[in-house]
Amino acid sequence: MALAAAIARAAGRFSIQSRALATAALEQSYDATLDETAAQFKKSVQHFAAEHIAPHAATIDATNSFPKDRNLWKLMGDFNLHGITAPEKYGGLGLGYLYHCLAMEEISRASGSVGLSYGAHSNLCINQLVRNGTEAQKEKYLPQLISGEHVGALVMSEPNSGSDVVSMKCKAERRDKGYVLNGNKMWCTNGPVANTLIVYAKTDNSAGAHGITAFIIEKGMEGFTTAQKLDKLGMRGSDTCELVFQDCFVPPENILGQEGKGVYVMMSGLDLERLVLASGPLGLMQACMDVVLPYVRQREQFGKPIGEFQLIQGKLADMYTKMQASRALVHSVARSCDAGHIDRKAIQCLGGNGYVNEYPTGRLLRDAKLYEIGAGTSEIRRVLIGRQLYKDE
């Protein structure tokens, strides 16, 4: 009895020390310009993600789905992660984009798939509702989205409208008591599970960009179905699917913003989406450092740890400086947005992200590739950056 108790105590001691050591090993994530509170916030999310999300990352990737035995959406909601930029009266934290970026980075660091789904839910859906919703819409949809009981999504792309999103064909026709939607939407992150979806459709096909209206769609609305979950190269587990609208009736109070003004909701939303989601690849880069650094200190060839060879040190330096430069840019733009200056150019620059060194796990590379495509392909972003720079006097 006494021996068993002593062994149990020793084992407990060991687990406490290894827990302390494990999180200490993830310390290299670093931005000296963060104030104490922001640094504490980031570390807190890091610990949460390391304990509740990271252990499932490999399984999520292998099974192409979120864990069945625990509700990650609810867990993240309990930790106040969803409504970072939403007002406190709906359960949010009432903070700015810098804080949202910090959380996004740490969640993505634990699992790229969970990070992407989280970003779509908390920024694409929740933040768009916060920015564009009426009081009634916010009261109706935000509380459950912020608590994690409901999952949010947003979709603009179609099978034939990707970069040329304004060419979308999904129609919203005026009928006496509301609108009837017909068409297909594609690449909807969280589509298979979302309860609340922001969908863009053409209320006026002849008006080009000014014929787009944003609608709030609810799961279960008649005429709205989701098609099969997509089988993707990376971001596996971040469920994506096609949405099908067949005579789906939507009441007028579900218009987000105003009829015909959906393009403003969409484009201004994209600016902020690109900012927050840029922290996704930051997290993946940091995850690479977390894997690579211990490895090069341990793995030996030619009689010494490979981290002592210059070519490896060169790679480490390249990875590190690229990550720090990206992080500095993202944080600087976030602060700028928080101060009210939404500098298009700066945000478009964030489109050039997605660098990941091939060295660590295949999953990180596969997940990172998404960021060169989703929310604006690298090609489109280069065009937008160049065009903006050219236009500015």
Add this chain to the structure above:
Amino acid sequence: MSMNPFCEIAVEEALRIKEAGRASEVVVVSMGGEQCVETIRTGLAMGADRGLHVITQDSSSLFPLAVAKLLQALVSSEQPRLLLLGKQAIDDDCNQTGQMVAGLLGWPQATFASKVSISDDKESVCVEREVDGGIETIQLQLPAVVTADLRLNTPRYATLPNIMKAKKKSIQRVTPEELNVVIGSDLEVLEVTEPPKRKAGVMVASVDELLDKLKNEARVF
């Protein structure tokens, strides 16, 4: 600088006592250089009401007796009813501070607590302690010193709203001189060495060979 795990458990217990209505205020104390501020902030973010930072130039001179004397001085100005500490620090593993401060104050002490219950009238505390022979239950009159062991509780995460709220909480700074305590030590570390590396084991071919080696080499009998 992260919080010593056993201290984290102590802070958690203090918060639970306050949430149960048995205490009015939780004050977290840390001693050392500037890195203590981060540790105190963690306590504030978990839910403590305010912080006390005893600033010393050099953390390495803070042996348990010095910490105990500083705590004694703080207790006389703060007048707490309960002093909760981690049972030991994971750097020096001394397991002395709680016991020493109880001795200096003349307060009752319960170390290695695995369960703490304050009485309804808030005059005493009942503590279950893990000892070699099993679990010992003792009752102490307040004010008292209790040190926390591993199984007392699982500390909460600092929630994000509480991290933001902690910005507004105060941390009072004080020096050993202001507390009239001289921190020095009667102990001097002469040397720290690693234990000798384990030698490889030896395979024996028979029981007789084993007995021979035990007798003539290991000199067990």
